[in-house]
Amino acid sequence: MKKILVFLTVMLMFSVKAQEKTLAPTPPMGFMTWNYFGVDFTENDIKTMADAMVANGLVDLGYNYMCIDDGWQGGRDNKNNIIADPKKFPSGVKALADYLHSKGIKLGMYSDAAPLTCAGYTASLGFEEQDAKTFASWGVDYLKYDYCGAPSDAETAKNRYKKMANALRKIGRDIVFAICEWGDRYPWEWASHSGGQLWRTTADVRDKWASYAPTNKDLHREGAGIFDIMNSNASLSGYAKKGAWNDPDMLVVGLYGKKGPSGDLGGKGCTDIEYQSQMSLWCLMAAPLMITCDIRTMNEPTRKILTNKDIIAIDQDKLGKQAKRVVYKDNWHVFLKPLANGDYAIGILNNADETRTYELKFGEIGLKGTYDIYNVWTKERESSLHFIKKQVKSHETLVFRISK
Ligand code: GLA
Secondary structure (H helix, E strand, O other), X not given: OHHHHHHHHHHHHHHHHHHOOOOOOOOOEEEEOHHHHOOOOOHHXXXXXXXXXXXXXXXXXXXXXXEOOOOOEEEEOOOOOXXXXXXXXXXXXXXXXXXXXXXXXXXXXXXXXXXXXXXXXXXXXXXXXXXXXXXXXXXXXXXXXXXXXOOOOHHHHXXXXXHHHHHHHHHOOOOEEEEEOOOOOOHHHOOOOOOOOEEEOOOOEOOOOOOOOOOXXXXXXXXXOHHHHHHHHHHHHHHOEOOEEEEOOOOOOOOOOOOOHHHOOOOOOOOHHHHHHHHHHHHHOOOOEEEOOOOOOOOHHHHHHHOOHHHHHHHOOOOOXXXXXXXXXXXXXXXXXXXXXOOEEEEEEEOOOOOEEEEEEHHHHOOOOOEEEEEOOOOOEEEEEOEEEEEEOOOOEEEEEEEO
């Protein structure tokens, strides 16, 4: 009898577990306000950006979150409920959420595990349950939770994140929880246990290629470029899996040195080759894809980079593996990402200052035999090869999908 009871309990536990929903089964995609707007936006800006997401086909491609970053808050009311700035959101967040939802777009919001956010607005410490209820009542689907103004030790961070995650789970709405403490406390080791579906791994991205500062601490000071962030995030591939993602921060594609947060610390802008490289590297690394340029007025190269179905498919692949960096020498970086249907994605980045040729023999990276090769950017196909030999421009990342 006892044995049967134990057996039934275990079965029940398994079935409850099986029913548990994976909140971010693939890396979240969408638009985030920070780099383009800073704290300067209104509900109308959000709506017009959302309209452009629909009109440009981005929502159909999977970019289905509109994330409102810092600067939306208007303090607390006399019952301590957090409120949106009524000047920025005259119709209220609920009405905006309804608008977005009617277009197939989910709403992301932002808060911080301290009394004030990074930009000095009202945050959630001590109000976790109350704020979680408010967010749910508005129809929020994603919460980015920052760490400015909080103590530097990892224990406090783990506890504060867990507290908000628990509050979100308690209200029973599916709200993705995005941990943002910039990689300073090795969140890849604990963020999942603290209830996060993704966690920032580095200092804030700037609109530049690289500062080559050696540590994350230096990158905070000198500004982290696309290459710097890739270089840190690449070594964390073992921590990413379905529902738990390394977040190397937003896409700077299409910003071209715009003044604002990403324009600080040397963010003078990148070339289209470098922007395409960011998209390539982020997709190989199964990163969340948050666009931050002005979708309403984006130019053709930007549109092409952001809407390439084949590169997005690599990012969103159901297997949920982050590419491993399998070659890292002489300014060459080669990435290998296994895909759900047995194919592999391969990325080759040339980080030298001049165009060079690379020959990758598949045998060198543990792949046997020959493969059919599809270049996801040029759409060229080659069949039955046991190598890839290509010219790669400075800072360019070529991406191939190879299959048997
Ligand atoms: C921090 C985060 C950024 C952004 C700002 C907002 O710097 O890392 O991504 O959210 O705060 O103030």
